[in-house]
Amino acid sequence: MKKIIMYLNQFFGQIGGEEKADYQPTIHEEMIGPALAMAPLIKDGRITHTIICGDDYMNLHPEEALEKIGEYLDGLEFDLLIAGPAFLAGRYGVNCGRVCKYVQERFNVPAITCMNEENPGVDIYRKDIYILKGGDNAARMRNDMPAMARFANKLLNGEPILWADEEGYIKRGIRQTVILDKEQTAANRAYDMMLKKLRGEPFESELQIKMEERVAIAAPIKDASKARVAFISTGGIVPADNPDRIPSASSTRFGRYDISGMDRLEPGEWISVHGGYGKTHANANPNVIAPFDALKTLVKEGKIGYLHPYFYSTTGNHTNQREAARMAGEILEFLREDGIDTVILGST
């Protein structure tokens, strides 16, 4: 019977929410939270321990936290570590990757995790460990757990791990030969690909070449006193009744609000709906997120030529790049109409 260790953050480890994010690592001889859901899916192994650590503690004190986890594991026999799943949770994803890499290297035991492809942990750790492709929120747990369990079972049984798309893990940047059926010769594949390309039918190149899409940095404004300026925020500041129902995360919508008649955003009239930061300060003074008090003053002083009368707002929290690019395109249409030549993009 193979032995498995689970790693969870304070929330999934049932220690507490954001207020317990500084929770130091602990190890438990029991299954907690997602470990309970994982256990029945593992064929020939059992989860012997659960390690829990607060997201902030691991993030701010990685060396101490990892060393502590190393000490816990020193005396234990185990065959696999499973961390997460971490969905689109940025700190949790990075921490899962960090723990997996550390355990894999220190103990020479495989360690896997699961998170959404846009989680910042992916870019940092995809070359070091197997990261299963996961959903973007905890409701996707029901998909993520079986995917992780299936992969864990293969590792525990010593079965060969096939390529990324076949297994559902995120590409680690490794290209290797795969032998196909005898009749799948390069001549046959090239011929079929050529016919599809000729006929405008979809085909898949076997060497995908993606040139990264980079947006060139704009040239500096020569004279701000003549600039026509607009302000856009991903900080989630909206009118108190949130008329556009801007969500706290994974937004696909933005609001457009007339601020022409006001000198600043009045507390109480404007609130933050952002789900990714403590909102006490933002609600006490919305101008710390969307600084219209300062912008209006600069216009009065003649330091800014013109301020666009509308304020555009959404939440950047978990919002994916594709949706963000689409919303930007829609906002741009309004800005072009007003001849705007300068945009200040504020986050949180």
Place this chain on the structure above:
Amino acid sequence: MKLEIGNFYVKDIIFGLKTGYKNGILTVNKKEAIDALNPEGKLTNVDLHVARPGEKVRILPIKAVVEARARLDGRVTFPGFTGATAACGEGVLYALKNMSVMAVGKYGGRPEGMVDMSGPAAELTHYADIINLAFTAENVDPTENRGDITKTNLNYRIGAHLLAEYLGKTVLTQEPEAWERYELSDVSEKKLPRVVLITQHATSSRNPGEYNDMFYGVDARYLVPTLIHPNEMLDGCMCSSSVMPACSHNCTYSYQNYPMIKKLYSGHGKDIDFVGVIINCSFEETVEKKERAAIRVATIAKMLGCDAAIFSQLAGGHCDVELFTTIIKLEEAGSKTVGMCSENPGRDGATQSKTMLDARADAIVSTGSNAQAIELPPMDTVIGDLNSIGRDRYPGAWEYDYILGPSLRPDGSLIVDRRIILDNDGAPGWSNKTCKDF
């Protein structure tokens, strides 16, 4: 222009008193065969061996592979190379199928490769699927016997072609078992998409002597891309080089049986109008020469009114630049282009696998990695010299590696890069391998 190939399907090769073919059995008189391949006595210690698919046999260092053929009308099989220059691509050829003639030496090096007839390496090359009649030999001239990078291997190369012709002649009085017929019939009224194939050839050695591919028997160095009839390629106009590393070595056998040409012929008049083959140079030493070659290829394709092109790449490095530069030019000239190439992502697979990348090449067929290491079991029989591994300068084998140890282990097992496997790349269309992201 019509080429007819009458096929005889060889089931086994044995040695006997009289060279001849009967009921699928090719009998070879060793002495006569050796005299045929070594007419000027430039080779010594010549012997013949048979390696069959599935046998525990390892063959190395292989210098040339040719299919046994002869002509009814008396022209030589390889015009300009084994005899007088004459046109290729028309007439009747007789061919011994399911077998090859291989030239094997004692010393390996850059252009020499290995074939295992069974085990994991047998899956990597089509030469493990056929019966190989291999001759082993050494050069009489001691300066030619060396395990370094550049050597013409000319005595071996000519020997293999002469032996192929000698064996081909044994069936000229018999009725072929089946026929292949190749003719680019006029299908213009069907208005099918016009397709050209670009093949790439070893033309890179500027050394005096005959290292490169031989086009009608003439060293193809300084080749400027040229349009040929596909039948010329199938009919011995191109004889192979002594330049490319084994994984990328397109042997004469490969030209005689070019899978992409056969595939395009199979669609001619149905899906496509196959207009011809452009033979392209490789490893051009300046950007200007690479650009010039790409412009020539694209211009020929445009003059032919091509709608599509397939580029079968040779090797990597320089050829990567040539592949992508040419694809871009072809696309600009209106040909929807598919590239066929191997990849070299490093032994760990983590390196960018082509020297140049450009997203405008949006249709690539990968024939697999030639850099990945592979462990191979010992074999019962070695044809050639196993000690050439580690001793000689093969790409893909080493004397000692700090992580992997020596390529050749005391028990005869090996750890090598796939680069040493003859035609691992299979870029003329043989390969049933690809690369995936792991």
